Amino acid sequence: MRLNLAPLAAAALVVTAFGAQAQATGPIKVGFMLPYTGTYASLGQMIESGFKLYVQEQGGKLGGREIQYFKVDDESEPSKGTDNVNKLIKRDQVDVLVGTVHSGVALAMAKAAKESNTLLIIPNAGADAITGPMCGANIVRSSFSNWQPAYAMGKVAADKGHKKAITITWNYAAGSESVKGFAEAFEKGGGKVVKELNLPFPGVEFQALLTEIAAQKPDAVYAFFAGGGAVKFVKDYAAAGLNKSIPLYGPGFLTDGTLEAQGPAAQGMFTTLHYADNLDTARNNAFRKSFALTYKSQADVYAVQGYDAAQILAAGVNAVKGDLSKRDAVTAAMHKVVVDSPRGKFTISAAGNPVQDIYLRQATGNNNEFRGVAVKALADPARGCKL
Amino acid sequence: MDLPTFLVQCLNAVQYGLLLFLVASGLTLIFGIMGVINLAHGSFYMIGAYMAFVLAPYFGDWYLTKLLVGVALAAVFGFVLEWAFFSFLYQREHLQQVLMTYALILVFEEARSLLVGNDVHGVTTPEWLNGGFQLGGLMAYPWYRVFASLACVVVALGLYFVVNRTRLGMMIRAGASNRDMARGLGLNIKLLYRVVFAGGVALAALAGMIAAPLSSVYPGMGGSVLITCFVVVVIGGIGSITGALIASLLVGFVDTFGKVFFAEYSGVGVYLLMAVILVWRPEGLMKRAY
Amino acid sequence: MTRTWIVPVVAALALFALPAVLTPYTQDLVVKIAIYAVFALSLELLVGVTGLVSLGHAAFLGIGAYVTVLAAGDSGGSVATVAPLAVLAAAGYALFVGALSLRTKGVYFIMVTLAFAQMAYFVFHDTKLAGGSDGLFLYAKPALGALNLDDKRHLYYTVIVTLVATYALLALLMRARFGHALAGIRVNEQRMRAAGFATFGYKLAAFVIAGAIAGLAGFLLAIKDGAVNPELLSWHESGAVLLMLILGGIGSLRGAVIGAIAFTLLKELFQLESLLGPVASHWQMTLGFTIIAFVALLPKGLIGVRSRFSGAAHG
Numbered sequence: 005m006r007l008n009l010a011p012l013a014a015a016a017l018v019v020t021a022f023g024a025q026a027q028a029t030g031p032i033k034v035g036f037m038l039p040y041t042g043t044y045a046s047l048g049q050m051i052e053s054g055f056k057l058y059v060q061e062q063g064g065k066l067g068g069r070e071i072q073y074f075k076v077d078d079e080s081e082p083s084k085g086t087d088n089v090n091k092l093i094k095r096d097q098v099d100v101l102v103g104t105v106h107s108g109v110a111l112a113m114a115k116a117a118k119e120s121n122t123l124l125i126i127p128n129a130g131a132d133a134i135t136g137p138m139c140g141a142n143i144v145r146s147s148f149s150n151w152q153p154a155y156a157m158g159k160v161a162a163d164k165g166h167k168k169a170i171t172i173t174w175n176y177a178a179g180s181e182s183v184k185g186f187a188e189a190f191e192k193g194g195g196k197v198v199k200e201l202n203l204p205f206p207g208v209e210f211q212a213l214l215t216e217i218a219a220q221k222p223d224a225v226y227a228f229f230a231g232g233g234a235v236k237f238v239k240d241y242a243a244a245g246l247n248k249s250i251p252l253y254g255p256g257f258l259t260d261g262t263l264e265a266q267g268p269a270a271q272g273m274f275t276t277l278h279y280a281d282n283l284d285t286a287r288n289n290a291f292r293k294s295f296a297l298t299y300k301s302q303a304d305v306y307a308v309q310g311y312d313a314a315q316i317l318a319a320g321v322n323a324v325k326g327d328l329s330k331r332d333a334v335t336a337a338m339h340k341v342v343v344d345s346p347r348g349k350f351t352i353s354a355a356g357n358p359v360q361d362i363y364l365r366q367a368t369g370n371n372n373e374f375r376g377v378a379v380k381a382l383a384d385p386a387r388g389c390k391l
Numbered sequence: 392m393d394l395p396t397f398l399v400q401c402l403n404a405v406q407y408g409l410l411l412f413l414v415a416s417g418l419t420l421i422f423g424i425m426g427v428i429n430l431a432h433g434s435f436y437m438i439g440a441y442m443a444f445v446l447a448p449y450f451g452d453w454y455l456t457k458l459l460v461g462v463a464l465a466a467v468f469g470f471v472l473e474w475a476f477f478s479f480l481y482q483r484e485h486l487q488q489v490l491m492t493y494a495l496i497l498v499f500e501e502a503r504s505l506l507v508g509n510d511v512h513g514v515t516t517p518e519w520l521n522g523g524f525q526l527g528g529l530m531a532y533p534w535y536r537v538f539a540s541l542a543c544v545v546v547a548l549g550l551y552f553v554v555n556r557t558r559l560g561m562m563i564r565a566g567a568s569n570r571d572m573a574r575g576l577g578l579n580i581k582l583l584y585r586v587v588f589a590g591g592v593a594l595a596a597l598a599g600m601i602a603a604p605l606s607s608v609y610p611g612m613g614g615s616v617l618i619t620c621f622v623v624v625v626i627g628g629i630g631s632i633t634g635a636l637i638a639s640l641l642v643g644f645v646d647t648f649g650k651v652f653f654a655e656y657s658g659v660g661v662y663l664l665m666a667v668i669l670v671w672r673p674e675g676l677m678k679r680a681y
Numbered sequence: 682m683t684r685t686w687i688v689p690v691v692a693a694l695a696l697f698a699l700p701a702v703l704t705p706y707t708q709d710l711v712v713k714i715a716i717y718a719v720f721a722l723s724l725e726l727l728v729g730v731t732g733l734v735s736l737g738h739a740a741f742l743g744i745g746a747y748v749t750v751l752a753a754g755d756s757g758g759s760v761a762t763v764a765p766l767a768v769l770a771a772a773g774y775a776l777f778v779g780a781l782s783l784r785t786k787g788v789y790f791i792m793v794t795l796a797f798a799q800m801a802y803f804v805f806h807d808t809k810l811a812g813g814s815d816g817l818f819l820y821a822k823p824a825l826g827a828l829n830l831d832d833k834r835h836l837y838y839t840v841i842v843t844l845v846a847t848y849a850l851l852a853l854l855m856r857a858r859f860g861h862a863l864a865g866i867r868v869n870e871q872r873m874r875a876a877g878f879a880t881f882g883y884k885l886a887a888f889v890i891a892g893a894i895a896g897l898a899g900f901l902l903a904i905k906d907g908a909v910n911p912e913l914l915s916w917h918e919s920g921a922v923l924l925m926l927i928l929g930g931i932g933s934l935r936g937a938v939i940g941a942i943a944f945t946l947l948k949e950l951f952q953l954e955s956l957l958g959p960v961a962s963h964w965q966m967t968l969g970f971t972i973i974a975f976v977a978l979l980p981k982g983l984i985g986v987r988s989r990f991s992g993a994a995h996g
Contacts (some may be wrong), residue, residue, distance in 0.1 A: 041509035042610060082815045083912030094706045108815030112908055115818055175655075175807060176814045202654065204807050205814045206511075208607050211403050211536070212650040218530035219396040232511030236607050239513070243523060245531035265513060428788050430920075479977075485788060486734045487976050490927055493920045494976070497969030504963065618799050618916065621792040629788065658803030662796055666781055669793065673784040 031072035035098030040077040044105045054310030067321035085112030107131035107178040127313040135357040137388035141335045144356045146313040149384040153255035154185030156276040156362035156378040162193020166223040173228040174205040182228040208236040230257040242269035279305040279347040280374035291346035355386035408643025409543035413598035415623040415635045417591030423630020430492040433617030434499040439599025454517035469592025514603040628675025718941035721925040723894035725937040732867030737798030741771040741892040743914030745899025757821030771896020779888035806911035816910030930982025
């Protein structure tokens with residue numbers, strides 16, 4: 005046994021030695037938990053770029069302190085979520101967690117953040133529960149709740165006179181919440197969702213379901229997909245000829261960052277989102293220019309969300325001049341801030357979610373162009389939040 | 392469900408089943424002839440799909456040429472892999488084969504990550520297969536899916552021809568029924584195994600290439616195909632190509648119509664089918680009947 | 682014979698004393714390893730003792746974990762109800778799977794167990810029974826009198842006690858008539874049947890017991906993580922536990938425990954960026970090559986390393 009225990013003991017020692025690196029003062033430790041691989045990899049990259057752009061614009065410091073970054077690839081895998089976030093919280097002992105894209109993973113992050121009372125800023129994941137039953141003072145979102153753009157779309161669809169709709173999405177939290185938000189507004193406006201189709205995440209074999217849609221002949225279809233799935237669905241929808249007879253609607257994720265790949269299949273599609281690429285405001289133009297210069301690529305909504313996450317953190321840190329031990333003042337400032345975002349100014353609700361305008365956009369060329377405001381200053385109902 | 396919709400769903404089921412058959416036939420051949428349980432078979436499917444993606448810019452619309460080149464490359468790869476790795480597995484017990492081939496999956500996935508990255512990619516269909524034909528007023532059925540089904544049928548016929556009407560096929564059937572006797576009669580078993588393995592890999596890779604535009608190319612795509620293939624082989628009977636065909640079509644129908652009628656439980660349906668068949672025929676529907 | 686007891690007893694005592702010197706992160710790690718050791722031990726009964734290679738054992742782990750979360754509900758419930766429910770659910774599914782798959786042999790058996798595990802996976806992944814692909818969270822942990830599983834120390838000792846008890850139970854089983862019958866079945870089933878043993882019954886019993894213990898490991902895992910996910914039932918998990926057995930050495934209970942330790946530590950090691958740099962993000966490849974090397978060079982596992990040098994047989 006001696007022969008076998010020695011190497012194992014050595015391995016255990018190595019793991020612990022390289023793991024813990026506690027720090028008292030000095031740089032603010034920011035832990036990114038984002039998808040750097042898999043179907044959401046490009047989104048993770050955009051978020052990090054946006055965040056770092058803001059810090060760079062502040063001279064690399066927030067509240068007078070430097071920023072030290074830690075990264076964990078969450079692979080958009082909810083099963084590894086708890087393990088991964090604990091690496092940042094327990095092993096690297098970060099001051100602030102920033103993440104993630106996938107709602108299921110974000111739920112694990114929120115739970116861990118609540119249990120360890122770590123600051124958490126969510127730059128994308130829209131899980132309603134995070135600013136609902138799982139809300140906490142230390143958790144703020146810079147993006148949206150799944151309900152928001154979906155509700156706006158439902159209102160738009162009802163206003164356009166559609167009466168019969170079918171929804172289709174992946175079978176996970178983000179998908180079902182989005183569909184619920186759409187149904188709520190659509191049915192309030194006099195329509196009815198006759199069928200809810202879904203398939204397991206991240207499957208892209210839509211053929212059987214497209215056939216079902218064709219058979220049911222609804223007035224409209226609402227789809228929630230993102231990343232690679234969004235590209236495939238819009239293309240398959242057009243390939244089946246359905247886009248000529250049944251208009252396809254969705255939240256902005258259906259067409260954000262995917263227009264080039266989708267090509268003619270997506271042209272003319274209406275979507276709702278809290279951002280539009282060609283929003284002609286001074287703030288947005290300056291942001292997009294700065295982003296393009298730094299990263300040699302066009303910013304998208306995910307970059308904006310990352311950028312605004314940094315703004316929210318800055319508001320909190322500046323309010324206490326860098327002393328993060330004054331936690332209550334930090335979170336209070338983070339909730340009171342009026343964020344001067346490229347998407348337009350927005351505030352944070354008591355539950356931690358942005359209260360913002362949702363825009364109607366139309367896919368034209370390679371851009372989702374602004375067509376008007378679908379709903380002004382829409383606040384997520386934060387059902388179940390006790391804050 | 393009205394008739395036109397039913398017919399379209401049948402088309403969908405057959406197309407899925409035929410693609411599955413292509414992958415499963417390779418697996419059942421390798422199982423049946425060499426007795427090796429190969430968990431990495433799904434990886435060959437993935438390799439084929441990624442090849443379709445990587446080769447696309449070089450071949451453009453020369454789609455059939457691309458397929459042929461891909462199949463040839465896969466066969467060579469299979470040949471080398473058998474010589475370098477799999478030939479050592481025949482003598483080992485099943486558990487070791489399981490673990491070695493499982494490790495191979497890990498290696499292949501990471502190699503894919505290193506060479507091509509982790510993004511999801513779409514593969515476009517060639518110009519001459521774009522569009523579809525109108526099915527009444529219902530929807531357009533894509534030409535590419537028709538092509539996929541036809542290609543699988545052609546390969547299936549070719550497989551039948553090779554196995555039942557050529558010398559090679561005779562050797563395969565001999566090696567399958569009694570390895571030692573065949574060797575005793577002068578058959579070069581080593582070379583035969585290598586050829587069969589290469590063939591199995593080529594079949595799986597071809598299926599992957601054909602499926603790439605339909606399912607997109609993404610990390611982990613080999614895993615789901617693998618397990619469904621196992622189910623097909625269990626239902627059809629190890630070593631039986633006809634069994635694999637019948638089982639694949641059965642699975643195709645259960646899966647497609649399951650998605651429509653029992654959306655949530657469609658994934659479970661295929662396994663329930665397997666359970667039922669097992670109760671009735673533990674050795675599969677058509678054990679070893681070519 | 683007394684010599685074989687010394688090492689496990691010493692190890693158990695050491696485990697009880699450890700919390701005094703461990704950081705929270707490493708204490709978590711030890712708990713994780715101990716739970717996986719219980720899981721590996723359960724599979725050892727099937728693979729090592731009875732010779733049944735199951736590639737779907739993770740299903741029972743997952744079912745135990747899910748039932749724990751579902752039974753605990755909002756208030757946590759009592760350990761006295763939740764734990765037996767989890768174990769019974771896992772054992773029940775094992776009975777169903779075993780009854781059907783034990784009709785097959787060899788390669789078929791491997792594939793069929795894999796397929797049934799996939800079936801359970803899809804039930805949790807696709808349906809609205811549980812949280813779908815996002816999994817479920819355990820908001821309140823079950824308690825039993827003074828035992829509060831929310832407390833890390835209590836959880837630690839509970840897990841260690843379970844590990845020791847499982848080890849002892851299996852060691853006793855192996856020495857009893859039941860264990861000898863299973864070993865006989867592994868060596869030559871036909872002979873056992875000729876000798877009058879109802880081999881199907883024995884195999885099924887072993888399968889169900891193994892499933893039950895795996896369910897217990899699942900219960901502990903759900904409590905430790907506070908979250909369950911369909912990936913717990915995936916074939917990657919089933920493959921991982923088989924790997925633990927072969928790493929440690931098939932055929933001995935010690936091997937199962939050593940394998941669990943080795944596998945978990947290796948995974949942690951391979952993912953350490955501070956040690957391996959850029960290779961760390963491709964840890965699966967490193968793991969893959971390690972497995973191949975192990976199976977090729979050390980088919981008897983780490984336990985076999987010692988006998989290679991001392992030449993002694995190990996039981």
